[in-house]
Amino acid sequence: MIEKREVTTNGGMRFLRGACLLALPAVLAGCLATAPSSGGGSATAVTGAAAGEATAGANSALESCPETLGTLRIEENTNASWYGRYNALYGTGSTVPLLRTMIQQSNCFVIVERSARATYNIESEQRLSRGDEARAGSNVGPGQVVVADYTMSPEVMLSDRGGTRAGAGVGGLLGRLGGGGMVLGALAGSMSTNEAGVILLLVDIRSRVQIAAAEGYSKNTDFGLFGGMFGGSGAGGGGAFTRTPQGKVVAAAFIDSYNKMVVALRNYKAQTVKGGLGTGGRLGVQGGSTPASREIPRR
Numbered sequence: 226m227i228e229k230r231e232v233t234t235n236g237g238m239r240f241l242r243g244a245c246l247l248a249l250p251a252v253l254a255g256c257l258a259t260a261p262s263s264g265g266g267s268a269t270a271v272t273g274a275a276a277g278e279a280t281a282g283a284n285s286a287l288e289s290c291p292e293t294l295g296t297l298r299i300e301e302n303t304n305a306s307w308y309g310r311y312n313a314l315y316g317t318g319s320t321v322p323l324l325r326t327m328i329q330q331s332n333c334f335v336i337v338e339r340s341a342r343a344t345y346n347i348e349s350e351q352r353l354s355r356g357d358e359a360r361a362g363s364n365v366g367p368g369q370v371v372v373a374d375y376t377m378s379p380e381v382m383l384s385d386r387g388g389t390r391a392g393a394g395v396g397g398l399l400g401r402l403g404g405g406g407m408v409l410g411a412l413a414g415s416m417s418t419n420e421a422g423v424i425l426l427l428v429d430i431r432s433r434v435q436i437a438a439a440e441g442y443s444k445n446t447d448f449g450l451f452g453g454m455f456g457g458s459g460a461g462g463g464g465a466f467t468r469t470p471q472g473k474v475v476a477a478a479f480i481d482s483y484n485k486m487v488v489a490l491r492n493y494k495a496q497t498v499k500g501g502l503g504t505g506g507r508l509g510v511q512g513g514s515t516p517a518s519r520e521i522p523r524r
Contacts, residue, residue: 271330273330275330278293278332284330287480288488290491293333293334295334296371296373296374297328298336298375298430299324299376300378301320301321301378301379302378302380323476323479324377324379324483327480327483328483335371337372337373350365351365353365354366374429375428375429375430381421381422381478419445419473419474421477423441423475424439424441424482425437425438425482427490437486437490438486439489441482442478443478443481499517500517505517
């Protein structure tokens with residue numbers, strides 16, 4: 226009888242050990258991934274909503290303005306090398322929806338719509354309003370479009386993912402603790418570092434003078450245990466900026482960049498050139514016709 230109890234106990238222990246090893250990946254997968262950081266802060270993503278100057282659930286680390294500074298058009302260069310490469314690899318799509326949400330939440334600018342699809346839809350409604358089917362007083366006629374004061378251009382300057390095999394190290398540790406190293410070492414994926422560096426440029430439309438520029442950086446460590454066995458990162462559209470490690474660091478980097486720009490804009494002072502902008506500058510050439518050139522004595 227005693228002998229039978231020992232066999233049952235040993236068998237139960239073996240079953241329990243095996244169950245623990247199978248459950249361990251799910252536990253580690255949820256515990257070992259670090260959130261991407263925006264600069265030195267804790268902001269990790271663009272969250273919440275904006276309606277006019279009101280916000281709901283916005284990232285508390287996002288900088289804001291006490292009053293709006295003008296109307297803004299966001300111009301994304303979809304022909305840039307970073308755009309095609311990043312979208313092909315991670316399916317992140319356009320950065321514009323992310324930036325539009327973030328900027329409206331900050332109350333620094335009023336966003337105007339200039340995308341090709343939206344422009345087509347608006348013009349279609351205007352054509353409809355001029356026909357016989359539109360209600361009287363629909364008022365979708367000319368003279369109502371708000372023009373932009375500034376354009377903002379996003380650029381991803383650095384986007385990288387490096388990997389270091391993690392299975393052997395963690396597996397070896399568990400092996401010393403109880404024989405789990407072989408299982409974990411065989412199934413574990415890799416520990417990768419995701420980082421992104423971005424630039425935001427703000428240009429005055431009327432003069433085409435650059436008003437502001439700001440860089441942003443973000444980095445995180447992703448422990449890809451057991452590959453896609455327990456659910457991988459989804460991709461596709463703007464949602465990839467909140468679901469994939471690569472998208473998250475890009476979103477966090479843009480928060481970092483925009484925050485720096487807002488801080489600089491709150492202390493904005495226009496650059497001036499003696500004699501006025503576009504009159505030749507202060508780097509004159511002897512014998513030249515600009516004001517600075519005429520100040521150079523002839524010898």
